Amino acid sequence: MGAGVIKGGGGGKRRGRRVRRGHSAAxxxxxxxxxxxxxxxxxxxxxVSAPLLTVGVPIExxxxxxxxxxxxxxxxxxxxxxxxxxxxxxxxxxxxxxxIGRLRAIAAxxxxxxxxxRADGNIPYARVAELMGALNAGGFKNIGLVTETGGxxxxxxxx
Numbered sequence: 751m752g753a754g755v756i757k758g759g760g761g762g763k764r765r766g767r768r769v770r771r772g773h774s775a776a777x778x779x780x781x782x783x784x785x786x787x788x789x790x791x792x793x794x795x796x797x798v799s800a801p802l803l804t805v806g807v808p809i810e811x812x813x814x815x816x817x818x819x820x821x822x823x824x825x826x827x828x829x830x831x832x833x834x835x836x837x838x839x840x841x842x843x844x845x846x847x848x849x850i851g852r853l854r855a856i857a858a859x860x861x862x863x864x865x866x867x868r869a870d871g872n873i874p875y876a877r878v879a880e881l882m883g884a885l886n887a888g889g890f891k892n893i894g895l896v897t898e899t900g901g902x903x904x905x906x907x908x909x
Contacts, residue, residue, distance in 0.1 A: 827856065828896070830868040831881055853888025865890040 830838045837844055844852060857863065865885055869878045885893055 826864065826866050827860070827890075828866045828868060829853075829881070829885060831870065831873055831877065833870040833872045835873070835877065837881070849884050850888045853885065853890065857889030862892075863890050864892040864894065866894045866896050868896040 828840055832838075837846060837849060839849075839852060839856070867878070867882065867885065869881070882893055
């Protein structure tokens with residue numbers, strides 16, 4: 751299905767117009783192959799450059815108000831890290847090196863991949879991000895951060 755020209759035949763009726771031999775008429779088909787090639791190259795460029803755009807500037811994150819997430823039928827799994835850095839699954843304390851293995855075992859038995867992370871406000875953000883990475887490596891892709899309600903909002907009413 752290539753683009754090109756159709757060669758006109760030399761034998762035809764001559765009605766006052768001179769018919770040239772080898773006259774070419776444009777084809778009515780459109781070749782989409784170059785268009786698809788360009789789109790695939792653009793797709794690859796965006797796929798490679800998109801993760802690079804997420805690099806951020808170090809800032810102090812503000813406290814905000816948020817509504818509660820809807821609760822599933824299954825009892826939600828909660829991982830907590832307190833001000834001293836102690837990690838607990840539900841109410842059971844767990845060592846840092848056992849966390850991912852234990853989470854994988856729990857994830858294999860559950861139908862939902864949702865987990866709630868409760869982190870003390872004094873824990874550095876890097877530790878919380880590290881724990882979120884461990885939750886993800888343990889098989890939980892849907893991570894909800896638990897906060898207290900009633901924090902400041904960003905609306906102009908000051909509420």
